[in-house]
Amino acid sequence: MNADTTAPDKLSTLPWPMQLAVPVASLITFGTHLLIAQKAPPLETHSYMLLFWEILGVSIVLAIAQPFWPALRKWMRHIWPIFTAAILLLGVWDVITAGLHLLPLPYFPGPAAVLRSLISDRALLVDSTWHSLVLLLSGYTLGVIVGLISGVCIGWSSSVRYWGMPLLKVVGPIPATAWIPLAMVVAPSAIVSAAGLVALAVWFPVTMLTASGISNTRASYLDVARTLGAGRLYLIFRVAIPAAVPNIFIGLFMGLGASFLTLVVAESVGVKSGLGWYLSWAQGWAEYGKVFAALIIMAGFFSTVMTLLFKLRDRVLVWQKGVIKW
Amino acid sequence: MTNIVAASGVRVHEICKSFPVPDAPATSRLALGGISFSIGAGELVSLVGPSGCGKSTLLRLIAGLDVPDSGKLLVGNEKIAGPNAERGLVFQDPNLFPWLTVRRNIEAGLAARGVLREKRNEVDEFMRLVGLEAFANAYPHHLSGGMAQRVALARALINHPKVLLLDEPLGALDAFTRMRMQDEVLRLWENRRTTMLLVTHDIDEAIYMSHRILIMTPAPGRIDREIHIDLARSRDRTSESFLRFRSEILEHLHFAGNAADVSA
Numbered sequence: 001m002n003a004d005t006t007a008p009d010k011l012s013t014l015p016w017p018m019q020l021a022v023p024v025a026s027l028i029t030f031g032t033h034l035l036i037a038q039k040a041p042p043l044e045t046h047s048y049m050l051l052f053w054e055i056l057g058v059s060i061v062l063a064i065a066q067p068f069w070p071a072l073r074k075w076m077r078h079i080w081p082i083f084t085a086a087i088l089l090l091g092v093w094d095v096i097t098a099g100l101h102l103l104p105l106p107y108f109p110g111p112a113a114v115l116r117s118l119i120s121d122r123a124l125l126v127d128s129t130w131h132s133l134v135l136l137l138s139g140y141t142l143g144v145i146v147g148l149i150s151g152v153c154i155g156w157s158s159s160v161r162y163w164g165m166p167l168l169k170v171v172g173p174i175p176a177t178a179w180i181p182l183a184m185v186v187a188p189s190a191i192v193s194a195a196g197l198v199a200l201a202v203w204f205p206v207t208m209l210t211a212s213g214i215s216n217t218r219a220s221y222l223d224v225a226r227t228l229g230a231g232r233l234y235l236i237f238r239v240a241i242p243a244a245v246p247n248i249f250i251g252l253f254m255g256l257g258a259s260f261l262t263l264v265v266a267e268s269v270g271v272k273s274g275l276g277w278y279l280s281w282a283q284g285w286a287e288y289g290k291v292f293a294a295l296i297i298m299a300g301f302f303s304t305v306m307t308l309l310f311k312l313r314d315r316v317l318v319w320q321k322g323v324i325k326w
Numbered sequence: 327m328t329n330i331v332a333a334s335g336v337r338v339h340e341i342c343k344s345f346p347v348p349d350a351p352a353t354s355r356l357a358l359g360g361i362s363f364s365i366g367a368g369e370l371v372s373l374v375g376p377s378g379c380g381k382s383t384l385l386r387l388i389a390g391l392d393v394p395d396s397g398k399l400l401v402g403n404e405k406i407a408g409p410n411a412e413r414g415l416v417f418q419d420p421n422l423f424p425w426l427t428v429r430r431n432i433e434a435g436l437a438a439r440g441v442l443r444e445k446r447n448e449v450d451e452f453m454r455l456v457g458l459e460a461f462a463n464a465y466p467h468h469l470s471g472g473m474a475q476r477v478a479l480a481r482a483l484i485n486h487p488k489v490l491l492l493d494e495p496l497g498a499l500d501a502f503t504r505m506r507m508q509d510e511v512l513r514l515w516e517n518r519r520t521t522m523l524l525v526t527h528d529i530d531e532a533i534y535m536s537h538r539i540l541i542m543t544p545a546p547g548r549i550d551r552e553i554h555i556d557l558a559r560s561r562d563r564t565s566e567s568f569l570r571f572r573s574e575i576l577e578h579l580h581f582a583g584n585a586a587d588v589s590a
Contacts (some may be wrong), residue, residue, distance in 0.1 A: 127453070218421075221423065224481075226409035227482070227491075231440075274568075320424070
C-alpha cells in the first residue's frame with residue numbers, strides 16, 4: 001500500500017487491489033461454479049475449469065510482470081476493472097442458470113454448457129464464421145461501391161437528383177429483408193440472393209448520406225477551386241467527395257449495422273451456411289448451448305468488423321480530429 | 327526574389343447585375359447599376375463602401391463566378407467567360423480545404439490545373455514566400471487566422487494570376503495581425519506586381535495599401551468617387567496627409583450615408 005505515498009510519476013507498480021482484482025474475481029466465480037457443480041446433476045465442467053486456471057495463471061503472471069513493463073501496466077490499468085466485472089458477471093450468470101434454476105431450461109444454459117458447445121462445435125462454427133465473412137464482405141463491398149456511385153451522381157447532378165431521389169425515397173426505406181420472397185425467386189442461388197440483399201441494405205444509407213454530403217459541400221470551396229482553374233473532375237473528386245467523407249462514413253456505419261441484420265436473416269431463411277444458418281439450425285434442435293455459442297461468436301465477429309471500420313475512419317478523417325499527421 | 331509576371335489591366339464597362347428578392351420571386355433587386363471603371367496593369371485599387379453596396383458581387387463577376395446581366399468585363403483584351411486561374415480570388419474566410427495539409431493546400435492551386443507534376447518545385451518557394459515552412463504538414467485547423475490567410479494567398483499566387491481579387495481578406499483578423507498582413511500583401515505585390523483589386527471595410531487599410539480608392543454607394547451599387555492616393559511608400563498611418571485622406575473619405579461616406587437615408 002506504500003504506492004499511495006509515492007509521487008505519481010514514480011509509481012512503478014499497480015496498486016495491490018488492482019493487481020489482485022482478476023485473480024480474486026476468477027477464484028470467486030470458479031469457487032461458485034464448483035459449489036453449483038456439486039449440487040446439480042453431474043455437469044461436464046472440465047473445460048470451464050481449465051478456462052479459469054488459465055485466467056488465474058495469466059493474470060498472476062501479468063501482475064508479476066507489470067512493474068517491469070510500463071505499456072502493459074497502462075493497458076492493465078485501463079482494462080482490468082472491466083475484465084474483473086466480466087468474470088464476476090459469468091459467476092452471476094452461473095448462479096442464476098445452473099445454480100438456482102431461475103431461468104427455464106433448456107433455453108438458458110449455464111456458462112459451462114455454452115463453453116462446452118463452443119468447443120465441441122468449433123469446426124462448424126469456424127466454417128460458419130468464414131462463410132458469413134465472405135457473404136458479408138461481398139455484399140457490403142458491392143453495396144458500398146454502388147452506393148458511392150449513385151450517391152455522388154445524385155448529390156452532384158441536379159437532373160440525376162430529380163429522377164433518382166424519388167426512387168431512393170420510395171424504395172430505400174423498405175427493409176432489405178422484405179425483399180427475401182422476391183430475391184429467392186429471382187437470384188440464381190441462395191448465396192447470390194443473400195449477397196444482393198446485404199448489398200441492398202448497405203446501398204440505401206450509403207447513397208443517402210453520400211448524396212447529402214456532396215450536395216452540402218460548402219459553395220465557397222467550389223468557388224475557390226474554380227478560381228484556381230479546376231475542371232469538373234477536380235471539383236467532384238478533389239473537393240466535393242473529400243468534403244463529403246465525414247458524411248459518407250456515417251452512411252458506411254449505418255450500412256454496416258443494416259448489413260449485419262440482413263446477413264443473419266438471409267442466412268437463416270435461404271443459405272445453408274453461415275452463423276445465421278447455424279443459429280436457426282441449433283434452435284431447431286433445441287440446442288440452446290449452441291445458440292449462445294453462436295451469439296458469442298457473432299458478438300466477437302461483428303464488433304471486430306465494426307472496430308476495423310472505426311480504425312479506417314480514424315485514419316481517413318485524421319484532419320477532422322485535429323491531429324497533426326507526421 | 328523578384329518574380330514579376332505579366333499583369334493585366336481590368337476594364338469594367340456599364341455592368342448591371344440584379345438578384346431575385348427572396349420573399350417576392352417575381353421582383354428583383356438591382357445590385358449593380360451600370361458600373362464602369364478600369365484598373366491599370368500592376369495597379370493596386372481598393373473598393374470601399376458600406377455593406378450591401380455590391381462590392382463582393384462585383385468581385386465575383388470579375389472572378390467569373392457570376393455572370394452580369396449586361397455590360398462588358400475585360401481582362402487585358404479578353405472577355406471574361408468564366409472562372410480561370412488567371413484571376414485569383416481570396417475571401418475573408420481563407421476557405422482552406424480542411425482535409426489537406428498546408429503544403430497540399432498550396433499545391434492545390436497547381437493540382438487544380440493539372441500541372442502539379444511539372445511545377446512541384448515551386449511549392450517550396452511559395453511556402454517560403456509566406457513563411458510557413460514549419461507548418462507544411464499541419465492541418466488548417468491548427469493555424470491562426472493570419473497564417474491561414476497567408477496559405478490562401480500562397481494558394482492563389484502559385485498560379486501566377488494576372489489579377490488578384492481580394493474580398494476583405496484581412497477583415498476577420500485582429501488589428502495587429504491585420505497591420506502585419508497589410509505589409510505582407512504589399513510585399514507580395516512589390517515582388518510580383520500583380521494587379522490587385524481589394525475590397526475592404528477598413529478605410530485606413532485602403533489608404534495604406536492602394537494607389538487608388540473607389541468609393542461605392544448602395545442601392546443600386548455604383549462608383550461614387552475616385553481618390554488617388556499619391557503618398558510615397560511605405561506610408562505612415564499617422565502622417566498629416568494620411569489623416570487628411572482619411573477624413574476626406576469619412577466625410578464623403580457620411581454624406582453618402584445621409585443621402586441614402588433620405589432617399590429610402
